[in-house]
Amino acid sequence: MNERARILVVDDEPQLVRVLRTGLKSRGYDVRGASDGESGLETFSEWHPDLVITDLAMPNVDGLEFCRRLRAISQVPIIVLSAKGEEKIKVEALDIGADDFVTKPFGIDELLARVRASLRRANAPPISDATQVTLDAGDFQVNLESRQVKVRGKEVHLTPKEFDLLIYLIKHPGKVLTHQTLLAAIWGSNYVEQNEYLRVFVGNLRKKIEPDATPRYIVTEPWIGYRFDPGS
């Protein structure tokens, strides 16, 4: 890392902020803490961090509202901390624009891995539809004009919807994509409740691109959605 990445940790639990600050600092990050959404937003506007980690259950401005307000002013990667059993609020946070989540209690390695992935995604050059004819990501090579797809060098034949779904996934590697997000992106906002659609199409797409029964590229996030890993 050339420059220390700045991370803002927002949590009403002072002890957790203290631990995360020390843990992240020990890995070379520059860290600041805030105890609620309100002060989190203040720190954000004056300090401009590269990534935000936030709890979802907080007093004053809660985690969801914080994500919403943050998204209105910035595209900074957001990782939310939540407990098992809070799937509903987690999905809501991801739909609002959070990038990833970590379930409490978590080991510092898990959080660090998510932090690195989110920072990498944020720093990657943007994929622009207008100029690019080919997409090259990990094991996938796609020609957007001829709609030709190669996985691990072998050509696969996809239906138009499967193709759209794959392109959307390739353009959002590593990010948790909720069912709702994917349905709205591929089928339109009238279909956001049709989880069955998505399940069938993901199933078909997996049969065509995955090397074996355990999905490697399209990973299921139970109750939430999917995460795409383009492979090496």
Place this chain on the structure above:
Amino acid sequence: MPLRVLNSRWAEYVGAVGGTALITAVLGPFQEQVNSTTVALTFLLLVLVVALFWGSRPALLASVLGMFCFNFFFLPPFYTLAIAHAENWIALVVFFTTALAVGQLSARAKQRAEEAESRKREVESLYAQLQAAFERETEAEAIKRSERLKSALLDAVTHDLRTPLTAIKASITTLIDEAHGQITENQPVELDAESRFDMLEVIDQESDRLNRFITDLIDLARIEAGELRLRRRWGAVDEIISTALTRAKSLTTNHHVKIATEKELPVVRVDANAVSEVVYTLVDNAAKYSPPASSIVIYAQRGPDGMVTMAVEDEGTGIDRDLRDRVFDKFFRATRNGDVAKHQPSGTGMGLAIAKGIVEAHEGKIWIEAGRNGKGTRIVFTLPIGDDDAANNGREVPGP
């Protein structure tokens, strides 16, 4: 078996015929002596009885048979169906008409009575069914409500258990990574001695917090089950306060703690340990919810009606009027004016619920007021001074 025969259709008619035969047999030998009115009334009585027991048709049969027997055996000339005197014609017609009317009317009355009875039973059974349904419904509602409450409590408990656990797990994994000298993606772990100590301190404090939470849970469960037994002894209020303050010393290092007790305070007959716990909880809360360098004042004075009034006052942000009762609910926590730099772990949300349980077990009261000049929080509680007669050693808290 004989009852069934008696109740069967045929038995009713046989009864009507038998009754007529019996009367004829009994009165027959005296046909010369008995007058026709006696005979007619006896047959009428039979018709009435038959109608009441077996209904209108056997009564009709008894009436017709009665008329024939009356005529044949008892109206001269005997053993013919002819009638000598005109008055006997009248007697026979009156008998038959009366017998028919009595038979039909009494049978109908009986039927009505039976119908009314069966309708009443039907209504009663419907009512019972309805009542049972209502009971089941309220029971289901109560169970649902209690399930909702239970799940809300479970959420609160799991949150309070998971929060310290999260800090402990994150600290420990940080220390483990450092011990392994783990390097991931060119990110070596650099933990200086101070940070290492910081992590260990968090683990220590959060373990204590978990332990405190579990102890509070047990205390609260005991209070709610009515199993809090007070050990009342005569003791000085000053000593109770100073015990609590000694315990709370590490929590109040950033505050000015003052004691304002009345000079000649009476001794009180209370469970000194439990009351000292109440004072400790109030001082702990005061320190938590008021800024550093502000004052915390502990008051004690003799109140009216043989009570002692104690209070703990802080200069914090205060508690909204509409939240003042709710803060005594278990797991309720007023919004913290959180300060990340502050290393004090937050409370368990049970302290005030326990304090309330202890005060009420002493037959005292606890409530919240605004502090002096309307600023800060003042939590007041009362305790009866007590006397030897009234105070048994173990007084139980009434169950919830």
